[in-house]
Amino acid sequence: MDRKIAYWVATAAAFVAGAFAFFIAINLTVNQLRLKSADPLNSPALEALRGELRGEPRNESLKTEIRELDLLARKAYFSSLTFSNAGAWLLLGSLIITLSALKIAAGISKRGPRPGKYEQKDESLEFARQARESLLATLAIMAIVVLFVLLLSEKPVDFSSAETDEPLGRSEARTAELQERMHLNWPAFRGHNGVGVAHYTNVPVAWNGKTGENVLWKKPVPRRGFSSPIVWDKKLFLTCADEEAREVLCYDAVSGEMLWRREVGVVPGMPPELPDVSEDTTYAAATAATDGRFIFAIFGTGNIVCFDFEGEKQWVRHLVDVENIYGHASSLITYRDLLFVQFDDSTEGRVFALDTASGDTVWLARRELEPCWSSPIIADAERGPQLVVAGNPFLMAYDPASGEKLWEYECLGGEVASSPAFADGMVFSANEYAALTALKLAQPIKLAWEAFGELPDVSSPLATGERLFLATGYGTLGCYDSASGELLWNLEFDEGFYSSPILVGDRVYLMDREGVMHIFRNADEYEQIATCELGEAATSIPAIMDGRIYIRGVKSLFCIGE
Amino acid sequence: MRTLNATVLLVIGLCIFTLHTVHAEARFPHPEFDSDYGLPTMDNPEPSSSMVEYFDLAVLAVALGLATHFIHKKRSRKALFWLMLFCLAYFGFWRKGCVCPIGSVQNVAAACSGADYTISIFVLGFFALPIISALFHGRTFCSSVCPLGAIQDVFVVKPIKLPWQIVRTLRIIPYIYLGLAVLLAWSGSAFIICRLDPFVGFFRLSGDMTMLLIGAALLLIGIFIARPYCRFLCPYGVLLGWASACSRKHLSITPAECIQCRLCEDACPFDAIRKPVPTELPEDHAKAKRRLTVVLALLPLIVILSGWLGSMLADPISRLDSTVALAEQVHAENAGAARAPTLRSEAFRERGQSAAELYAEAESIRDRIKTGSWIFGGFVGMIIGLGLLKYSVRRTRNDYEADRAECLACGRCFAFCPVKREEA
Numbered sequence: 011m012d013r014k015i016a017y018w019v020a021t022a023a024a025f026v027a028g029a030f031a032f033f034i035a036i037n038l039t040v041n042q043l044r045l046k047s048a049d050p051l052n053s054p055a056l057e058a059l060r061g062e063l064r065g066e067p068r069n070e071s072l073k074t075e076i077r078e079l080d081l082l083a084r085k086a087y088f089s090s091l092t093f094s095n096a097g098a099w100l101l102l103g104s105l106i107i108t109l110s111a112l113k114i115a116a117g118i119s120k121r122g123p124r125p126g127k128y129e130q131k132d133e134s135l136e137f138a139r140q141a142r143e144s145l146l147a148t149l150a151i152m153a154i155v156v157l158f159v160l161l162l163s164e165k166p167v168d169f170s171s172a173e174t175d176e177p178l179g180r181s182e183a184r185t186a187e188l189q190e191r192m193h194l195n196w197p198a199f200r201g202h203n204g205v206g207v208a209h210y211t212n213v214p215v216a217w218n219g220k221t222g223e224n225v226l227w228k229k230p231v232p233r234r235g236f237s238s239p240i241v242w243d244k245k246l247f248l249t250c251a252d253e254e255a256r257e258v259l260c261y262d263a264v265s266g267e268m269l270w271r272r273e274v275g276v277v278p279g280m281p282p283e284l285p286d287v288s289e290d291t292t293y294a295a296a297t298a299a300t301d302g303r304f305i306f307a308i309f310g311t312g313n314i315v316c317f318d319f320e321g322e323k324q325w326v327r328h329l330v331d332v333e334n335i336y337g338h339a340s341s342l343i344t345y346r347d348l349l350f351v352q353f354d355d356s357t358e359g360r361v362f363a364l365d366t367a368s369g370d371t372v373w374l375a376r377r378e379l380e381p382c383w384s385s386p387i388i389a390d391a392e393r394g395p396q397l398v399v400a401g402n403p404f405l406m407a408y409d410p411a412s413g414e415k416l417w418e419y420e421c422l423g424g425e426v427a428s429s430p431a432f433a434d435g436m437v438f439s440a441n442e443y444a445a446l447t448a449l450k451l452a453q454p455i456k457l458a459w460e461a462f463g464e465l466p467d468v469s470s471p472l473a474t475g476e477r478l479f480l481a482t483g484y485g486t487l488g489c490y491d492s493a494s495g496e497l498l499w500n501l502e503f504d505e506g507f508y509s510s511p512i513l514v515g516d517r518v519y520l521m522d523r524e525g526v527m528h529i530f531r532n533a534d535e536y537e538q539i540a541t542c543e544l545g546e547a548a549t550s551i552p553a554i555m556d557g558r559i560y561i562r563g564v565k566s567l568f569c570i571g572e
Numbered sequence: 573m574r575t576l577n578a579t580v581l582l583v584i585g586l587c588i589f590t591l592h593t594v595h596a597e598a599r600f601p602h603p604e605f606d607s608d609y610g611l612p613t614m615d616n617p618e619p620s621s622s623m624v625e626y627f628d629l630a631v632l633a634v635a636l637g638l639a640t641h642f643i644h645k646k647r648s649r650k651a652l653f654w655l656m657l658f659c660l661a662y663f664g665f666w667r668k669g670c671v672c673p674i675g676s677v678q679n680v681a682a683a684c685s686g687a688d689y690t691i692s693i694f695v696l697g698f699f700a701l702p703i704i705s706a707l708f709h710g711r712t713f714c715s716s717v718c719p720l721g722a723i724q725d726v727f728v729v730k731p732i733k734l735p736w737q738i739v740r741t742l743r744i745i746p747y748i749y750l751g752l753a754v755l756l757a758w759s760g761s762a763f764i765i766c767r768l769d770p771f772v773g774f775f776r777l778s779g780d781m782t783m784l785l786i787g788a789a790l791l792l793i794g795i796f797i798a799r800p801y802c803r804f805l806c807p808y809g810v811l812l813g814w815a816s817a818c819s820r821k822h823l824s825i826t827p828a829e830c831i832q833c834r835l836c837e838d839a840c841p842f843d844a845i846r847k848p849v850p851t852e853l854p855e856d857h858a859k860a861k862r863r864l865t866v867v868l869a870l871l872p873l874i875v876i877l878s879g880w881l882g883s884m885l886a887d888p889i890s891r892l893d894s895t896v897a898l899a900e901q902v903h904a905e906n907a908g909a910a911r912a913p914t915l916r917s918e919a920f921r922e923r924g925q926s927a928a929e930l931y932a933e934a935e936s937i938r939d940r941i942k943t944g945s946w947i948f949g950g951f952v953g954m955i956i957g958l959g960l961l962k963y964s965v966r967r968t969r970n971d972y973e974a975d976r977a978e979c980l981a982c983g984r985c986f987a988f989c990p991v992k993r994e995e996a
Contacts, residue, residue, distance in 0.1 A: 169903065
C-alpha cells in the first residue's frame with residue numbers, strides 16, 4: 011500500500027476509534043456522575059413512604075410497596091454499574107485501537123536519520139562539565155528542598171514531655187477559670203452543679219407562647235426528646251433523637267439560628283439493634299453537659315459523644331449496652347476535667363467518671379442497685395465537692411476526683427427518677443413510695459429529718475437554703491422548712507409537674523406538663539407572681555441566662571426575653 | 573503531524589475519563605427489611621496457592637530468558653515488543669501488578685532489618701532474577717518483562733530529547749527514592765514503592781484517584797518523554813543499572829564493528845547512546861589532575877553534608893510511619909490541639925493501650941529513622957560525589973555504544989544499524 015494512503019488510513023482509524031472512545035468516555039462519565047449523585051435508597055419517594063410507615067408501623071401493604079421500590083432502586087443501581095463495567099472495557103478496547111493506529115501513523119510518517127556531514131569533534135569535555143554542574147546544582151536543590159520541607163513541616167512532638175502534659179491543654183489556671191464561669195452559664199441539667207439555682211435574676215415574669223408576647227424566637231426541634239437545653243455564653247445545645255438518628259444541635263442563643271447539627275452515627279461496639287425505649291422517655295431523655303470547651307451528650311443507645319463548640323467530634327464511646335425498661339434518662343454533669351455518667355440499669359449500677367479530653371474512664375464505681383433514672387449533682391460541701399448520686403435504695407456520695415465512696419444512706423425506693431437537691435450543707439432526696447430525707451453533710455453523715463407527704467415521681471426537689479420545694483407528677487406542690495422539715499404549705503394544681511422548680515433570685519419558676527410556668531415567691535407562704543403559657547406541652551427544665559429563658563417544648567425550642 | 577499530536581492528547585484525555593470511571597466503587601447497603609435471606613458472612617479469601625507463585629516465578633524466568641535471546645541472538649525489536657505485550661497482560665493486568673521486582677526491594681530491606689519479618693523464597697526470586705539477568709546480559713527485565721515499563725512503552729509515540737543537564741539532575745531522583753524506600757522498609761514504617769505505584773491502579777481497574785491521575789500524567793508525559801518512570805523514578809532501575817554496568821555481555825547497537833555512520837545517533841528515545849570519545853587529550857593534563865584532586869577532596873564533605881541534610885529530614889520522614897503519626901495525633905488530641913480524632917486514634921483508645929507505650933514505640937522508631945536518615949543522606953551524597961568523580965575522569969570510546977547502566981535494552985536501535993550480522 012502506498013505510504014501516504016497507509017498513513018491516512020491509520021490516522022482515520024485513530025480518529026474513528028478516538029471518537030468512539032470519546033463518546034464512550036462521555037457516557038461513562040455522565041453515568042458515573044449520576045451514580046455518585048444518586049442516592050437511590052434515600053430517594054424522596056422512598057423517604058416519604060418510610061415516613062408513612064413510621065406512622066403506621068403495621069401497614070403490610072406499605073411495607074410491600076417500600077420493598078418493591080427498594081428492589082427497583084437496587085436494580086437500577088446495579089444496571090448502571092454493569093453499564094459502567096461494560097463501558098470501561100469498550101473504552102479500553104477503543105483506546106488500544108486508537109493508540110495502535112497512532113503508533114502506526116507515527117511510524118509511517120517518521121523520517122529516517124539524517125546525520126549530515128560527518129565531523130570528528132570531541133564533545134565529551136563539555137558534556138562532562140555540564141554533568142558536573144548539574145550534579146552540584148542537584149546538591150543545592152536538595153538543600154533548598156530540605157529547607158522547604160523543614161519550614162513547612164510541623165515541629166516534632168517531644169514525647170518525653172508528654173507524660174506531664176495535661177490532656178486537652180488543660181492548665182490548672184484554665185480549668186479553674188472555666189469552673190469559675192460555670193455559675194454564669196447553664197452547663198447541665200438544672201444548671202450549674204445540677205441544683206436548680208440560676209445566677210441571673212433579670213428574666214421575664216410574663217410571656218405567652220400563643221400570642222408571641224416576649225417570645226424572642228421559636229424554632230422547631232427536628233427530632234423527639236425530653237432533654238433540656240444547656241447554654242454557654244452565646245451557644246445553646248440540645249439533643250434530640252429517634253430510631254433514625256441521634257443528634258446534638260447547636261443554636262445561636264441570641265438569634266436562634268441553628269449553627270450546626272451533628273449525628274452520633276455508628277459507634278464501634280454498639281449492638282446492631284437499638285434498645286427499646288418507652289414513648290415517654292425517647293432516646294434523648296438525658297440532658298447534655300458542657301465544661302465550657304466541649305459539649306457532651308448521651309443517648310438511650312448507650313453512646314456518649316463529645317463535640318467541640320464548632321461541632322468537631324472529639325470522641326465517641328459506646329459506654330454500655332442499655333438494659334432499661336423505659337430507656338436511659340440520667341443526665342450528665344461535669345466537674346473540672348471529669349464528666350460523670352450515672353448508669354444504673356437492670357444489669358448493674360455504675361457511675362463513670364470520664365476524662366473530658368479523651369472519653370477514657372478515669373474511675374468507675376460499681377453499685378449493686380436497682381435501675382434508676384435520676385441524675386447526679388455536685389454538692390459544694392464544706393469539706394470539698396461531693397458527687398451525690400441517688401439510687402435504689404441508697405443515696406450515695408463520691409469524691410469526684412478519685413471515685414472514693416464518701417457515704418451512703420438507705421432512704422430511696424421504687425422507681426427513682428428524682429434527682430437530689432443541695433443547699434447550705436444539706437442534701438435532700440425524695441421519691442414516690444419512699445421518703446423525703448434531709449441529710450446533714452457532717453462526718454459521719456447525719457439524718458436531719460424525714461417526711462412522708464406528697465413525694466415526687468419525676469420532678470426533682472429544689473433546695474433554696476431556708477426552704478425545700480417539691481412538685482409531683484399528679485399536680486401537688488409542697489414547701490418545707492429546710493431546717494425542721496415542717497411542711498409550710500402544700501397546693502394542688504390541675505396539671506402535674508415533670509419539670510423541676512428553679513430558683514431565680516427570690517422567685518421560683520416551675521413549669522407544668524402543659525407548658526404553663528408558675529412563678530411564685532420563695533417564701534413561707536405561697537405568693538403567686540405570674541403564670542405564663544408556652545403554648546405547647548413541656549417537661550424539660552428551663553435554662554436561665556442573662557435576661558433570657560430557654561424552654562424546650564415537645565415540638566419547639568423557645569427563647570423568652572424582653 | 574499537528575493533527576496526530578492533537579489526537580494523541582485527546583486519547584490521553586480519554587484515559588483520564590476512563591480513570592474517573594474505573595475508580596467507581598460499588599458499595600451498597602444491605603436491604604433494610606428482615607427476610608429469610610441469610611446474608612453471607614464476611615471472611616477472608618484463602619491465600620493463593622504457592623504453585624501459582626512458583627508458576628509466576630517460572631514465567632518471569634522464561635520471559636527473562638526470551639528477552640535475552642531476542643536482544644542478543646535474534647536482535648529483534650518486534651519480538652521484544654510482543655514479549656512486552658505478553659508481560660504487560662500477564663504480570664500487569666492478569667496478576668494485577670503484584671508481586672513485582674520493583675516493590676520486592678522493600679521486602680528485602682525489611683528482611684535485612686533484623687525485625688521479625690520473613691521474606692518468601694518467591695519474593696526473593698522476583699527480586700534476584702532480574703538482577704542476576706542484568707549481571708549477565710544487561711537490563712533485560714526493563715526491556716520487555718517489567719509491566720510498568722511495558723505500559724509506558726506503548727505510549728511512546730513521539731519522543732523528544734531532553735537537555736543533558738536536566739536529564740543528569742532528574743537521574744538523581746531514583747537514588748533518592750530507593751534510599752527513602754529502603755529506609756522506610758528497613759525501619760518497618762511503610763512500603764512506599766507499593767503505595768506510590770502509579771500504574772497498579774490501571775492494572776486493577778481501581779485505585780486511589782490521586783495515584784491514578786499521577787499515572788495518567790506519567791503516561792501523557794511518556795508520549796514525548798519516553799518511559800519517564802523508568803528513567804527518572806524507578807528505584808529498582810538503580811540496582812539493575814549497577815548490575816548492568818558490570819554485565820558480562822550487554823546489548824550492542826551494531827552486531828559487528830561500528831562503521832561510525834551516525835545513523836543510530838538519535839535512535840534511542842531514552843538518550844542512552846554514547847558517542848565516540850577520541851583518544852587525543854584536548855585539555856591540559858595538569859588541569860584535569862587538579863580537578864580530580866578537588867573532587868576527591870570534596871567527596872567526603874559532600875557525603876557528610878548530604879548525610880546531615882538527610883538527618884534534618886528524619887522527623888518529616890518519621891511521620892510516614894503509621895505508629896509515629898498515630899502517636900503525634902494522640903499527643904495532639906491529649907494536648908488540646910484542635911485536631912479531630914481520626915479513626916486510628918479512636919481505634920487506639922478503644923484498644924486500651926496506654927499513650928505512654930505508644931509514645932515509647934514511636935520514639936524508638938524515630939531513633940531508628942534518625943540513624944537511617946544519616947545513612948540515606950550519605951548514600952545520596954555518595955552518588956552525587958561518585959557522579960562528579962565519573963565526569964572528572966576522561967574515558968575514551970571508539971564506537972557508538974549503549975550506556976550500560978542506562979540502556980533499557982528496548983532494541984529500537986537495532987533497526988538503525990546498517991551493519992548486517994552476515995558481515996560480522
